[in-house]
Amino acid sequence: MSVDFLIAVLITVVGASTPILFAGLGELVTEKSGVLNLGVEGMMLVGAVAGFATVDLTGNPWLAVVVAAAAGALVSMVFAVLTLSLSANQVATGLALTIFGTGLSTLMGKSFTGHGIKAFTTIFPDWLANDRIGKVLFSYSPLVYFSFIMVGLVWWFLNRTRAGLILRAVGENDLSAHSIGYSVTGVRYAAVAFGGAMAGIGGAAFPLVLTPLWAEGLTGGRGWIAIALVVFAGWKPGRLLAGAYFFGLLGTLELYAKASGTVFTALLPSEGWAALPYLATIVALAIISASKAGGGNAPACLGKPFIPST
Amino acid sequence: MTDTPPRLSLRGITKRFPGVLANDDVSFSVRPGEIHALLGENGAGKSTLVKMIYGIMQPDAGEIFWNGERVVIQNPRAARKLGIGMVFQHFSLFEALTVLENIALGMDAKIPQRELEGRIRKVMQQYGLTLDPRRVVADLSVGERQRIEIVRALLLDPTLLIMDEPTSVLTPQEVDQLFVVLRQLASEGCSILYISHKLHEIKALCETATILRAGRLVDTCDPRVETSRSMAEKMIGGNLKDIQKPAGRSFGREKLVVTELSVPAAGHFGVPLQNISFRVHAGEIFGVAGVAGNGQTALLLALSGETTTPDAQAIRIDNAGIGRLDAKARRLKGLASVPEERNGHAAVPDFTLSDNSVLTGRDRLKLAISGIIRPGAARKYTGEVISTFSVKATGTEATAGSLSGGNLQKYIMGREILQRPEVLVVSQPTWGVDAGAAAAIHQALVDLAAAGSAIVIISQDLDELLQLCDTLAVINGGRLSRAMKVSEADINEIGLLMGGIHGEGGQAAAPAVPAGLGAEATSAA
Numbered sequence: 001m002s003v004d005f006l007i008a009v010l011i012t013v014v015g016a017s018t019p020i021l022f023a024g025l026g027e028l029v030t031e032k033s034g035v036l037n038l039g040v041e042g043m044m045l046v047g048a049v050a051g052f053a054t055v056d057l058t059g060n061p062w063l064a065v066v067v068a069a070a071a072g073a074l075v076s077m078v079f080a081v082l083t084l085s086l087s088a089n090q091v092a093t094g095l096a097l098t099i100f101g102t103g104l105s106t107l108m109g110k111s112f113t114g115h116g117i118k119a120f121t122t123i124f125p126d127w128l129a130n131d132r133i134g135k136v137l138f139s140y141s142p143l144v145y146f147s148f149i150m151v152g153l154v155w156w157f158l159n160r161t162r163a164g165l166i167l168r169a170v171g172e173n174d175l176s177a178h179s180i181g182y183s184v185t186g187v188r189y190a191a192v193a194f195g196g197a198m199a200g201i202g203g204a205a206f207p208l209v210l211t212p213l214w215a216e217g218l219t220g221g222r223g224w225i226a227i228a229l230v231v232f233a234g235w236k237p238g239r240l241l242a243g244a245y246f247f248g249l250l251g252t253l254e255l256y257a258k259a260s261g262t263v264f265t266a267l268l269p270s271e272g273w274a275a276l277p278y279l280a281t282i283v284a285l286a287i288i289s290a291s292k293a294g295g296g297n298a299p300a301c302l303g304k305p306f307i308p309s310t
Numbered sequence: 311m312t313d314t315p316p317r318l319s320l321r322g323i324t325k326r327f328p329g330v331l332a333n334d335d336v337s338f339s340v341r342p343g344e345i346h347a348l349l350g351e352n353g354a355g356k357s358t359l360v361k362m363i364y365g366i367m368q369p370d371a372g373e374i375f376w377n378g379e380r381v382v383i384q385n386p387r388a389a390r391k392l393g394i395g396m397v398f399q400h401f402s403l404f405e406a407l408t409v410l411e412n413i414a415l416g417m418d419a420k421i422p423q424r425e426l427e428g429r430i431r432k433v434m435q436q437y438g439l440t441l442d443p444r445r446v447v448a449d450l451s452v453g454e455r456q457r458i459e460i461v462r463a464l465l466l467d468p469t470l471l472i473m474d475e476p477t478s479v480l481t482p483q484e485v486d487q488l489f490v491v492l493r494q495l496a497s498e499g500c501s502i503l504y505i506s507h508k509l510h511e512i513k514a515l516c517e518t519a520t521i522l523r524a525g526r527l528v529d530t531c532d533p534r535v536e537t538s539r540s541m542a543e544k545m546i547g548g549n550l551k552d553i554q555k556p557a558g559r560s561f562g563r564e565k566l567v568v569t570e571l572s573v574p575a576a577g578h579f580g581v582p583l584q585n586i587s588f589r590v591h592a593g594e595i596f597g598v599a600g601v602a603g604n605g606q607t608a609l610l611l612a613l614s615g616e617t618t619t620p621d622a623q624a625i626r627i628d629n630a631g632i633g634r635l636d637a638k639a640r641r642l643k644g645l646a647s648v649p650e651e652r653n654g655h656a657a658v659p660d661f662t663l664s665d666n667s668v669l670t671g672r673d674r675l676k677l678a679i680s681g682i683i684r685p686g687a688a689r690k691y692t693g694e695v696i697s698t699f700s701v702k703a704t705g706t707e708a709t710a711g712s713l714s715g716g717n718l719q720k721y722i723m724g725r726e727i728l729q730r731p732e733v734l735v736v737s738q739p740t741w742g743v744d745a746g747a748a749a750a751i752h753q754a755l756v757d758l759a760a761a762g763s764a765i766v767i768i769s770q771d772l773d774e775l776l777q778l779c780d781t782l783a784v785i786n787g788g789r790l791s792r793a794m795k796v797s798e799a800d801i802n803e804i805g806l807l808m809g810g811i812h813g814e815g816g817q818a819a820a821p822a823v824p825a826g827l828g829a830e831a832t833s834a835a
């Protein structure tokens with residue numbers, strides 16, 4: 001295997017990891033506020049179709065990111081109204097949101113089938129990516145750099161700002177936060193909206209970064225992996241980054257196994273490579289539930305509806 | 311005094327909930343620097359009243375005056391702005407966050423972390439409170455957690471501090487420390503509104519007591535000249551019945567013998583039981599004192615049979631090893647138990663009372679034969695429980711969840727006691743139960759012992775244990791101290807044992823438990 005081949009693999013991994021990273025970061029913040037939104041897959045698909053449509057109509061990928069975020073946030077508000085204002089069951093509502101989002105994206109995407117769009121180009125001048133190091137550092141879509149910035153921002157927000165502290169407090173003990181005088185429902189609305197926006201961007205990363213063609217259900221279950229990833233990462237943004245790239249790597253290996261055969265299929269049939277991310281999910285889950293530290297990190301109010309007294 | 315207006319004055323405060331009048335035309339005043347007790351049974355309306363003072367709820371009618379001026383306290387933030395601080399009965403702390411983060415959350419102003427830490431250290435020094443701001447709350451003892459709440463309130467320089475049942479979870483030593491802090495605060499001019507139903511504490515601390523009953527103000531008195539009994543009678547609005555405890559009782563043979571019982575910790579925050587040994591004779595009431603979270607839950611589960619031990623001989627009834635038997639088999643052997651949590655553990659809230667009776671009485675009372683329930687027998691037995699223990703319920707078909715806490719507890723205690731168990735293990739028999747119901751439950755326990763049963767009471771209420779028990783041991787960190795006769799027990803020693811490794815600063819008081827106490831327990835009883 002040549003160095004150039006490895007660089008090509010790396011670049012694919014980065015592309016494959018970015019949507020999971022966006023969606024996972026959003027879900028992490030949502031869950032830190034005590035809300036379990038299982039609708040990530042649906043919100044990603046809505047973001048994907050909104051982003052695709054924007055580029056198709058305007059040709060502006062930057063606008064597409066904004067529209068995708070807004071669309072993701074908008075559908076997440078359906079979830080928020082049902083679960084936060086009307087105290088509906090979060091698990092059931094989240095599942096319904098996924099079904100709703102999937103259907104909506106299929107319907108809206110009907111007319112785009114077969115359309116191609118011009119995806120993001122790199123923001124750096126071409127000469128920067130001429131040598132190998134330059135290629136590894138500077139050849140990506142702007143969304144990739146944005147995802148890294150967001151990891152840092154989310155970490156900083158949660159651990160270094162007062163608003164982040166309040167958000168964690170709301171997820172840890174909603175009744176206490178309420179009695180101190182914080183608006184539990186308000187904080188959760190904001191967190192759900194942020195989660196929706198990030199899932200929307202993650203979904204839009206599929207047409208904008210990976211495959212500039214519309215295909216039905218193009219997220220292929222990455223929303224579910226993002227949810228699992230939040231648990232694996234122990235609700236920590238840094239570990240979420242590592243986890244997203246780990247899953248991105250596994251997904252990429254599958255692609256290469258299918259495409260280039262022999263080297264990979266000698267080790268494992270391509271179906272085996274395809275199953276790897278899911279096997280890894282199970283192994284990671286088992287390891288985490290066996291070790292005490294991993295399971296104890298969950299926000300204490302995760303998934304519990306908040307019903308204030310009077 | 312006459313020309314300074316009262317710090318806080320309530321006039322005609324009324325609050326109505328669906329079906330209940332929580333506060334009915336309550337008026338009283340608190341002077342600057344006064345320690346004012348708010349006294350009443352559970353459900354008398356104390357908590358509702360202070361929630362309105364702190365802005366968590368709004369009164370339906372009535373006025374609040376602050377330093378002579380009429381105010382409307384919209385929310386806790388507004389209350390804090392006026393200078394009202396509150397320490398809650400159930401701490402409003404965030405377990406996964408540090409002490410510093412918890413305090414920062416309670417501050418309305420944005421203060422840089424370093425400056426806040428400096429101010430915290432200053433306040434702690436001023437009042438002799440020890441606490442490490444960097445520790446995570448989940449690792450702290452109850453007393454330390456309360457200190458966080460107090461520091462949080464003090465940082466706002468309050469001129470009125472509301473304390474909602476602050477001592478219910480503290481050791482006697484921690485109570486003394488708290489009182490020192492409160493007296494110092496009052497001497498500096500801060501008024502304190504002290505909610506409690508512990509009368510001797512109110513006598514020791516407070517200058518004025520306002521007594522509430524069923525939402526109404528029934529009396530205002532000076533607790534220093536009243537007796538505990540006279541205040542208790544005002545609280546319940548009737549005569550207090552003394553417990554009839556026959557003097558000079560003799561015990562029968564050994565009923566329940568626990569030898570070197572060890573149980574590994576359950577779950578993340580569980581406490582392991584280590585070498586617990588004690589024995590209880592027929593007719594004896596054995597008390598297990600201790601601060602919450604020291605292994606009481608694990609002990610109850612191990613005794614009731616919800617967790618079993620590999621060593622059958624670790625728990626014996628009448629010399630038969632029952633360590634490996636589950637709860638059902640232990641019930642057949644005559645061991646009944648009442649866990650702390652009434653709704654969801656001792657009783658199924660959505661089941662009727664007679665169905666709940668079947669759950670524990672199915673074998674011993676034959677309320678179910680070969681798997682078929684006998685509804686008539688269950689109803690008859692439940693009716694008996696209801697009438698014997700004066701349970702206020704709409705009948706045997708009322709759901710357990712529809713009963714008030716005290717009445718449900720009376721039903722649950724009655725359900726077990728009328729089965730005449732050989733051994734009864736109860737946890738927190740009168741937790742959150744009003745004084746009248748508590749007296750009835752206490753009397754029933756004493757009567758059951760007099761009839762020859764062995765009783766184990768696990769309680770955080772030391773007064774209750776001293777009143778009821780013949781023998782007492784203290785549980786701390788999953789270890790049980792030696793057993794001591796209540797008549798010879800020294801309250802200071804019990805307090806130190808309760809403090810154990812959880813005392814000052816979390817480590818300093820460790821030597822309070824001499825090594826080898828666990829071994830002595832076997833020989834003591």
